[in-house]
Amino acid sequence: MRGNDVKRYGLLALALLFVGIYLFPLYWMYVTALKSNSEIFAIPPTFWPRDPQWIVMDVWQRMKMDVYLRNSLIIAFGVTVIVTMTGTGCAYVLARIRNRWMDAVLFTVLMMQVLPSSLMITPIFVVFNQVGLSEYPRLSVILAQAAKVLPLYIVLCRATFLQVPKELEEAARVDGNSRVGAFLTIIVPLARNGILVTSVLIFLQSFGEYVYSRSLITQRALQPATVGLQSFMGPNSSDWAGVMTYSAIYVTPILIVFVLLQRQIVSGLTSGALK
């Protein structure tokens, strides 16, 4: 019994070591954000800030993070709304009906899921220019990014709908509900959690979108936080304290959401990718 305990805690120590090594870049980002400019370039580097600086407010104002983050939020929010509105019903039908047509639709959706943004942006840029969408750069990004993540949303939501028993819907129909009614009052509420977690995933992915924003938005005041961060990281930049503080401000909310929803995200992700 004793020997077994020793082994289990030995493994725990090893696991902590692995997690520590893996998450070191995150740690290094936060530590650098807290260092003074002279300490950042100290040789040898310090692994714990000697004299922690709190430059969050300064960076927030100097790098205009309020503008960038607002644009990121607008884009992420717009994408999530479009995707949930157009994708939920499709995911439900794909989960309920299995025939040759639906197989073809599912296959198409899966193929659309793998198209790389950096390769799709060339035609999207030209088409959007021709139809005049380039007048509304943020809307352009929202439309393009929604098409990019819609397939993922459908695949993950479909996995959720598969778990809702068909009998519940049939019971509702016997009670006189129409299909629309049964879908909105029975099925969607039952699949609520899965839909919510998937939407959060889509939101987070779009919150960190880069390729489309970089290529479609030229005005600084409309660019999201990813493009903003990139513009502060020129080849000769040495403002690492600023860049790391910016990064920390940007990703901390993402990491908090992740820690809160860790379990659901993991199970949603695995059920969608392997089924």
Place this chain on the structure above:
Amino acid sequence: MSRFKNTFSDGVGFDTILVMIALGYLVLFSAFPLVYNIVMSMQEVDLFSLASFDRPFVGLDNYRDVLGRPETMQIFFNTVKFVGFSVAAQLAIGFGLAMFFQLDFPGNTWLRGLFLAGWIMPAIVVGGVWSWILAGDFGVLNHILLATGLGDEKIFWLSDPEFALYSVILANIWLGVPFNMILLSVGLSGISEDVYEAAQMDGATRIQRFFTITLPLMRAQLGAVISLGVIFTLQQFDLFASLTQGGPSNASNVFQYWSWQLSFQNYEIGVGSVISVLMILFVVLVAAVYVRSTRHEHVA
């Protein structure tokens, strides 16, 4: 009239509409650009003819142009290396970690979940953090290598043509490990404990058990994870933008980044779409193989 209405609230029409909304959106914003891309790859497209619908048709000239450029071969091999090394390392590390966290110790699933923190971060931020870690003079990686005696001089990871591509690969492995690990963990937990116990009674060693039980039973999962790894690696753009911009002089350039550079920095949009067409064709091929293989598993 009421029968017409009934199909939509009650019958096949309801399903059709729901599917058509999503499919319509995808056709408009994914399939149509895809086709348009093929058309553009056979036209001369630059900043001036961008907005016009009547662009000169050049046949396969753009394709010949791309194949004839001196940097094409280099970038091709870079892409192969980038995908090959990234996927192999992600798989090896991910599989190792998945098996480790399968062992019984307190907090194993929770600690395993922490790895996904790397996956959820915007890749542009990951690139930013890595470019600071890999910095030549003040980067912490060089310091650790020198201090532990693993290296004997500073490596300029991002500006040395020998190392630039491997720097991006390193960051990409970091991004991909969590996803590999989580998917493989699902497969591993599906293998019944009894099989291992039976093998152990028969005197199979740990290594024998791995090769005769784990590996064969994980074949489907491994296939899925490798295909997804190839697909995700070919989608990687942000790390190139934030780490090396494909440089120095294309030493770390890959097709998906080059295509963007041609279209958006050189404004040779026709040529950019040639690479885009060819790469998309390849990605879709890999994806089709993946989808077919998972389908087979279901039938079996």
